[in-house]
Amino acid sequence: MPKSPDLSTHLNQVVKSYANPDVVKLAESAIIPVACKQMVKANIDEIIVIDKNENPIGLVTDEDVLKKTSEAFINPAKTTLGDIMTFPVITINQNKTLSDALEQMHQYKVRKLVVVSGENMIVGMLYKNTIISLMKNHLAAKHEKHSSFWTIIWNLGIVLQFAGVLMFIPAVIATILWETVPATGIYLMSTLLFMTGFFMNTYGERRPLKLRDVAILVFVSFMLLVLFGTIPHLLVVPHDAAKPLEHFANSSLRAQLALPQEDCR
Incomplete structure (x- = not known):
């Protein structure tokens, strides 16, 4: 670019x-x-x-x-x-x-x-206001670009916090069923989602989103939710310690499919 x-x-x-x-x-x-x-x-x-x-x-x-x-x-x-x-x-x-x-x-x-x-020979007249307007438009466009980034960050923080709160539900269910390992992974994921979203809200800027910003928000939200979604699978899915990258890739795939290991056999 x-x-x-x-x-x-x-x-x-x-x-x-x-x-x-x-x-x-x-x-x-x-x-x-x-x-x-x-x-x-x-x-x-x-x-x-x-x-x-x-x-x-x-x-x-x-x-x-x-x-x-x-x-x-x-x-x-x-x-x-x-x-x-x-x-x-x-x-x-x-x-x-x-x-x-x-x-x-x-x-x-x-x-x-x-x-x-x-x-x-006379070509025209140059006004100081013309130059000032050019400078103001440039600075305004630069500020708008900067503001769009922090607006996306703020809204992304809302998405992550909302996802973190929702994940407490399966965590509580897993705890009631005495599924301690999955419950631990889901609690950890939920906490990290909520804390990350909190920090994004702190540094972001609350403003209306443009259509392009919405598209970016949806894409980044999907990627981050998949990334955080690997945490429970990393704890639950059996793996070979010598192949951590393969284990992470498999966990990411399971997070995208949102299916337990037994259903993938």
Whole structure:
């Protein structure tokens, strides 16, 4: 199974893959009402101000527009983007990594970068929230995987404890019938089942199971119950001391069939 990528692998991806290509570019001579109309139409919060060669020279955000238009001496109909833009604009090459982008954002104290090509042409806009969402999704998925394991452990503990309690019934019956050796094996198995389940409950996490987790739980429960079920057979079934592995295999088979030795002849 391939190893899941860690956070550093995600941050080493190129910014071009996460840049939003839907940007609005206007000349610095564009007036504020025109800019606002374009922002509303595109449903974005910023405009990239460009020169005649479409190279980025500045950035105007909705906050810039709000701040400037609220000033009493400003006439929005005559105010251009060149009058209110922030410059120089902070850009990043499209082949840089997300880690490089975070460093630039931290260095210049910004939350967005204009992504450009090698020819300084605009490719899109990279937002800090995009990188943060990527990191959160990765950490959430990693936590979900970790939680699934401990959820299976908790439910497996319930299964083993329930099986341990049920096995007290045949143990008591064997005791009443003076079948001391089988009773001893069943008591031992029951105790180990209950104690193992108790420790699994202690370290596990109680959460709803997904369908895949249920399948894993059923398979592991079957294997463990067969393993614990060999204990009484190891004590009861005659065996050759020189062949312990063969004896264990035979006991495991009898535990799976849940048949006494006499019925297997």
